[in-house]
Each structure stands twice: as structure tokens, then as C-alpha cells.
Amino acid sequence: MSRQAAEAQQDRLIAIRRQIHENPELSHEEFETTGAIKSWLNEAGIRIVDYGLMTGVIAEVGGLRGGPIVAVRADIDALPIQEETGLPFASKAPGKMHACGHDFHAAAILGTAFLLKEREAELEGTVRFLFQPAEEKANGARQLIRAGALAGVDAVFGLHNKPDLPVGTIGIKGGPLMAAADGFVVEVEGRGSHAAVPEAGLDPIVTAAHMITALQSIVSRNVSALDSAVVSVTRLNAGTAWNIIPDKAVFDGTLRTFSDEVRSVVRERFEQVVQGVAAAFATKASVKWIEGPPAVRNDQSWADTALHAAEKLGYRVVAPTPSPAGEDFAFYLKETDGLFVFLGTSGPQEWHHPAFDLDEDALPVAAAFFAELADQALRKLSAEACQGG
DSSP states (O other): OOHHHHHHTHHHHHHHHHHHHHSOOOTTOOHHHHHHHHHHHHHTTOEEEOOOOSSOEEEEEEOBTBOOEEEEEEEOOOBSOOOOOOOTTOOSSTTOBOOSOHHHHHHHHHHHHHHHHHTGGGOSSEEEEEEESOTTTTOHHHHHHHHTTTTTOSEEEEEEEETTSOTTEEEOOSEEEEOEEEEEEEEEEOBOEETTOGGGSBOHHHHHHHHHHHHTHHHHHHSOTTSOEEEEEEEEEEOSSTTEEOSEEEEEEEEEESSHHHHHHHHHHHHHHHHHHHHHTTOEEEEEEEOOOOOEEEOHHHHHHHHHHHHHHTOEEEOOOOBSSOOTTHHHHTTSOEEEEEEEOOOSSOTTOTTOOOOTTHHHHHHHHHHHHHHHHHHHHHHHHHHHO
């Protein structure tokens, strides 16, 4: 694959990205986006495969002579954020915005599909494109997996734009790249009383306050300094009046970890702290976990292949700092080997900011890189199959 071929389609990819950006749709509501992607694929003569999805699209290029299958994924949903970019192609939907760059992902991977279609006869297998809904709800990947989208897939690749990396730079590393993202809700049940006679009740606010303070010691005293974890309480609700001690207090937040082992340890200690403090104050407590995606953990051999692909195209490669943000691409990596990369976009703001934007010069970079990576991956898998035979 050549950079020149990708750059030649930049105007087309910009137009696609801006159309998607102007018409953002939230998770599981991506009906117009789905239709538009199908239209662009049909115009390019790329076959669409029906997996019975309500939203999202699966398409394929190659496979004319059989061979292995690799998948390339782009998420397509937007966020419930009011856009504040002032761009001429800003969101037309009040309270909805592509503030995470999924419009960029979809346009870039369409560019990859266009490039590979031009060389379809040369491919040593099939490239399956997963235009996935509902990443922001962390259940779109599982929806595609249940539909059979990974059937026969030998490797899966994906990307996320990275505003703090310059255009032309790709973040590639084996091992953990993005965190497991779990939510929690803790309910503390006490016994209400008049605020002037607290001894007549069991104060859930004091109990919750002690829990929240104690939970901050979990990471510092249970997680190695060589590992990483975050426990953040982000909301506390209790009470109805200044002179009443309530019956109940509720607080919630998030847990972020980069390994299954640390995730298990932190959750176990979390439960112990909550129940121990509750018992000390003669109250009762319950913990509800909101299961998020596991950590994104990249396969080192595919990281090496991606490094070679990027260097062949003349792009700069860096070892990125792992992000504590969650990403449901991790569910694909539980099913098969693969790689998730960060793609530099020189953005002015981080993800989920109402003024989020990116440099569209990164579109052909992403398109060329994934076309080259998919091609090299098929060649690698085909060679391994021949050696194995």
C-alpha cells in the first residue's frame, strides 16, 4: 500500500467524516450512519455481509482465493454532549456530538476498505470490516461477537485517535494499552433520626464518609507500585433536610485497572472495606458492580507487525502511555489475538470535550496504515499456514 494512494482520497474521506460529524447518533441509534456507510461501501463495490444487525455494518474485501481472515474495527456512535467547536460542519443534532472522534474512525477505515478494494485480487485472504455501534455503552463489541462477526477471524485490529500525538505518529505497544473500566454503586442503610439526637439513629452519611476515605487506601496498600489502578468516588447522595439524619446514603464511582489479577484484588478489597466499615458503624451496605470492558491487552507479535507496516510507510512510531480510559475493543481481544493502536490527530482538546476536534490530515495516515497492516497480516498468516502444512 502506498501513502500516495491514501493521500489521493483525502478529500473524499474528509467529506465522509464531516457528513458523519454533522449527523451524530447515540449508541444503538446509529440508523442514518449505518445507511450512509452502506451507501459508501456499495459505491465502491465492496460486499456487505448481513449479520442481522439493527445498527452497524460488516463488510469484506478479498477472499477470492480463500485464505485467512483479519478484521479491522471502527466504532460509529456519538456522545450526549452539546458541541462547542464552532465548526462549519458542527453537529446539527442538539445535545449530540462526535466528541470522541468516532466519525474519524469510520471515515478512516472506509478509506482502508477503498484502498484494499483496489488491490483485492492480490490479497492473500479476507479483510473483514466491523463498523461497530455502541462503543460508548461498552456493549457494541459483544453484540457483534454474539452475531458471529469474529467467526473465522485470525486477528483483529482497531484504533483510537489520540489528540496529544501529532499527525503522522502512531502509538504501538504490546501488552496493556487501555484500562478495564468498572463502575460501582454502594448503598449504606442506617436508621434516621433528628439531627440533634444522632445517638437515636445510625448515621449512613458518617458511615459513607469513612468508607470513601478508607477506599482510597486500597490502591496505595494493595497494588504494587509496578502496577496501576484507580478508585474514584464521583457522586454522593444522602439526606433531604438540614436537621434530619437520613436512613440511607448512596455513593458511586469507577474502578480502573490494567490486569485481571489487579482487577480481582481491588474488587475483593473494595467489598471488604465497605462491609467492614458498615459493621463498625452498625449499618448495612451493599455493593453493585457495573461490569465494564476488560483491559485492552495487545499481542506483541502483532505489535511487531504493525511497527513494520508503519515504518514501511514512513510514519513515526512511539510507545504510547497506557490510558486509564475504557474501550470495548477489549472484548474482541478476549476472543482472538490482535492489536489496538493510537493514531495521532493533533487535537486541541481531549476526548469527550465539547470543543473536541482533530486534524483531518490524519485520515489518509490511518487509511494507509491499516491497509498495509491488514495486507501484511494476511501474508504473515498465510506463510504460517504453509509452514504448518
